[in-house]
Amino acid sequence: MTAMPRNRTAQASGVGDAELIAHLARGEMTALGQLYDRYDGDVRRLIARLGVRDGDVDDLVQATFLDALKSAARFDGRESAKPWLLGIAVMLVRRHRRSVARLAARIAAWAAEPFRTNARTPEELAERTQDADRAQRALESLSPKKREAFVLVVLEGMTGEAAARALGIPAPTVGTRVHHARKEIREFLQLDGQQRRGSEP
């Protein structure tokens, strides 16, 4: 019976996140570099798991840190900057998703084929391992809201309160979304397992 680690604060140096972001709020580029060194992997992983296409992930990672620079003065001084940064990333992904959806609507109006933002090339599909593929398809089966809550709480190990702050919604709502996401993923994985067993010779 093990619980996920909560809000681990990766401190490579003696300077804490709150102090680092205070420096950032004063316009220190050095602090921005240090913040990137600490959290670029977390931000990139989250953005990818929220369903952003590979080609757009880089732009959103950069936008997240640039936005952090602008928003540093509003940082609430909590111990770890990770939930705050991931919250910025989620907002940017939502904005990106809306712009992609608008583009998709325009393209769909021009062409008969529906536009699939998560369409993969055959090369990408071939590269995935089976488990990674199942997990990715399970994530893609969720609605954006449930997916955000599930990724932050279950995959990133954030508390419900931290995820709620990041998403700008009440903590009980996060719990409800995670619960329903789990239920849907469980059904998806069960169905997928049955189909795989059925297809085996």
Next chain:
Amino acid sequence: MNAQKCPRVWEAEAIEDGRLVDADRASYERHAAACAECRRELAVLGEMRATMGCAPAPVRTPLQRRAERAAILRRANGAYMHDDAPRARRRLSFALAVPLLVLLGFAGRGRLARRHLDVALGRAASSAAPTPRFEVLDARGAVWSTAIDGAVSRVSLRAGVASFHVEQVAPGRRFLVALPDGELEVRGTRFVVDVEGGSTRSVEVTEGLVALRLTGETELLLRAGERWSVAGSAAAGWTSTPPSATTSSQPTTALALPLAPTSATRATSTTSIGAPDGAPSTTGSSARGPASRASERYAEAIGAYRAGAYARADALFAAFVLDFPGDPSCEDAAFLRAICHQRMGDDAGAATLARAYLTRYPAGLRRPEATRIATPPGP
């Protein structure tokens, strides 16, 4: 789905999400030890987390991370250098200029407007500098200097790892990176060079094409995605080549470079350097001794800075500048002193040091940030 019989099975999710703590957690753990259904639920949730944890996450190479970090800092610096006020003024000017030009055209004065435009375009064309634009970023302890010699722009990299971004080089011009044991010629590209102990350790090209010419070796052409590195010690020379690197028929050339350190800034100077191509390299152990001591002292100061010991770091940086006044790292040391004071809450001291930095390095890499520190915020 199976009907749930145990009334406490919902707590499995709560404990999984960290919502159960202290006595509640202990209570549920005792219960689960005796309840098969809760144990099964916990196992399913754990298995789901493990499966979903396999969802692919993008992996970046250190080189890609460095490039992205540099891009973020460059964009952030750019944002500071082009603040909203001037942009708003430009927008206002443009908004006023367009109707004015339209009015001029309709009033039969189109010729006058065109003449004004022609003059403006002519100025823009004549001010387009033929010198290639480039950027050198210190990836790890890089020691470099820049110079322009006629049509040749040259960056001398003597030690450390530096990341280069060179925009397209105009015809008739050359861009060279002089190395202790050879040189690189580029035509508009991004690449990273690692120099250690007076010899080139590796070259990695991410965009464009680079010609690597090491002393006594034939030229290698490295394309985007290719990497050359020397295996084993520097004395081993060419012991490895990139898988698809091609050898050109051009003769090997070498550069003799002055080893006196100069300011490591992005700006170019007009100092004429070097002997004609073909001269032997002058790299020697006598030049590496002081550089090594300087590197150690600088590393010590950086260590204090990263540990948050700003007073000590400030003292170490100050001593470093006094003891090694010609070392290229003096620019960073001078800038970081200002940061140390800023982080200690001494804004006035930080501003004084930032102004000193700007005076000493008017075209320094840290100019945007130093300008901000030197300028106190308005009321």
